[in-house]
Amino acid sequence: MSNLANNYNRKKISFSYGKGSFLHTKNGLKYLDFVQGIAVNSLGHAHPKLIKAMNKQAKKLWHVSNAFTIPEGEELAKKIAKKTFADYVIFQNSGAEATEAAIKAARRYFYSIGKPNKNRIICIKNSFHGRTLATINASGSKKMCEGFGPKVSGFDHFNFGDHKKLKNLINKKTAAIMVETIMGEGGIKIIPNWCLKGLRKLCSKKKILLILDEVQCGIGRTGDFFAFEQSKVKPDIVPIAKGIGGGFPIGAVLMNKKVASGMTPGTHGSTFGGNPLAMKIGNTVFDIITSKKFLNNVKNNSQYFHSELNKIKQKFPKIIKEIRGRGFLIGLQLFKDQTNFINALMKEKLLTIKAAENVIRILPPLNVKKDEINQALKIINKVCLKYK
Numbered sequence: 001m002s003n004l005a006n007n008y009n010r011k012k013i014s015f016s017y018g019k020g021s022f023l024h025t026k027n028g029l030k031y032l033d034f035v036q037g038i039a040v041n042s043l044g045h046a047h048p049k050l051i052k053a054m055n056k057q058a059k060k061l062w063h064v065s066n067a068f069t070i071p072e073g074e075e076l077a078k079k080i081a082k083k084t085f086a087d088y089v090i091f092q093n094s095g096a097e098a099t100e101a102a103i104k105a106a107r108r109y110f111y112s113i114g115k116p117n118k119n120r121i122i123c124i125k126n127s128f129h130g131r132t133l134a135t136i137n138a139s140g141s142k143k144m145c146e147g148f149g150p151k152v153s154g155f156d157h158f159n160f161g162d163h164k165k166l167k168n169l170i171n172k173k174t175a176a177i178m179v180e181t182i183m184g185e186g187g188i189k190i191i192p193n194w195c196l197k198g199l200r201k202l203c204s205k206k207k208i209l210l211i212l213d214e215v216q217c218g219i220g221r222t223g224d225f226f227a228f229e230q231s232k233v234k235p236d237i238v239p240i241a242k243g244i245g246g247g248f249p250i251g252a253v254l255m256n257k258k259v260a261s262g263m264t265p266g267t268h269g270s271t272f273g274g275n276p277l278a279m280k281i282g283n284t285v286f287d288i289i290t291s292k293k294f295l296n297n298v299k300n301n302s303q304y305f306h307s308e309l310n311k312i313k314q315k316f317p318k319i320i321k322e323i324r325g326r327g328f329l330i331g332l333q334l335f336k337d338q339t340n341f342i343n344a345l346m347k348e349k350l351l352t353i354k355a356a357e358n359v360i361r362i363l364p365p366l367n368v369k370k371d372e373i374n375q376a377l378k379i380i381n382k383v384c385l386k387y388k
């Protein structure tokens with residue numbers, strides 16, 4: 001019997017160690033891991049540079065309070081500010097905390113300029129922003145909110161693509177629009193660039209804030225550091241997490257100067273957020289991923305993966321409905337429930353994970369090798385051949 005609560009429908013399998021794109025069981029089985037902790041291990045398992053950085057920092061200093069200056073955090077925030085739209089950063093430990101801090105920052109900004117009633121956030125129905133009370137209510141998912149009442153108010157919802165409803169929802173109480181640039185859990189649904197541009201225009205016109213949740217699609221996953229970069233749009237607030245820690249729990253909310261002006265001393269905090277150990281690792285991940293060569297590799301290898309997947313789709317037009325996504329945030333949409341397909345892939349030693357709309361999410365590490373991609377393609381092809 002397990003003493004872990006039953007809040008996950010866990011598979012029976014467990015792993016004893018990982019290396020790069022692979023996970024190993026204690027019985028000597030080897031799996032190609034294209035889940036990577038759900039887009040978390042951006043550099044795969046046991047990356048030597050991350051091990052080195054962690055070991056070095058572990059001997060020096062793990063944790064001090066944010067009551068003191070933490071140079072490793074100063075360094076990472078500076079790098080982020082230099083590389084992105086952001087002027088200021090607050091470090092957290094997870095994606096839900098980061099999105100929740102994003103909501104807080106938006107509300108606090110309007111409070112700080114004397115508009116405390118401007119506090120409602122507009123979100124996409126059945127999006128995903130985390131599992132805290134506020135973020136499940138932000139998602140507007142009936143399933144995630146069920147049994148967790150009373151409802152946390154302050155969120156309004158429109159369906160993906162329903163621009164008319166979105167425009168109608170904006171009123172004088174609206175503080176921000178918050179969307180995932182690419183909906184991850186929702187089935188790898190991309191908000192097209194023209195739409196992101198439209199969102200930016202709309203927010204600027206209505207003098208409200210644009211929050212782009214890049215927790216899953218950010219940090220190089222799409223081949224750009226942020227998924228929104230292609231659109232040339234500048235958001236006001238961006239929560240990040242997953243990939244930035246390479247497997248170590250790190251989250252952050254990135255803000256422009258205007259928004260950050262509301263976050264004065266005492267307004268927000270986190271005991272663990274941005275501690276020296278986390279920040280040393282975050283710096284190391286950031287340095288590797290932001291190199292031009294690294295991101296170009298993500299672009300090239302992922303383009304190859306997409307085009308080969310599309311060939312498989314053409315071969316099996318009755319099984320695969322669509323290849324979705326960008327970069328290494330890939331969705332293989334089936335015509336029917338994907339559970340059996342995922343299990344069949346696992347039998348062939350390829351790990352993938354579900355998303356909504358019958359989508360199989362394929363999330364290799366960003367430094368995946370071409371022959372590993374080929375190995376995955378072979379398995380997917382094989383499962384399609386046997387699949388009924």
Ligand SMILES: *Cc1c(COP(=O)(O)O)cnc(C)c1O
Pocket residue numbers: 093094095096097099128129130131180184185213214215216217241242
């Ligand atoms: C995973 C995810 C979150 C929540 O992150 P946690 O670290 O699980 O709290 C928030 N937003 C998006 C888009 C995510 O994919």
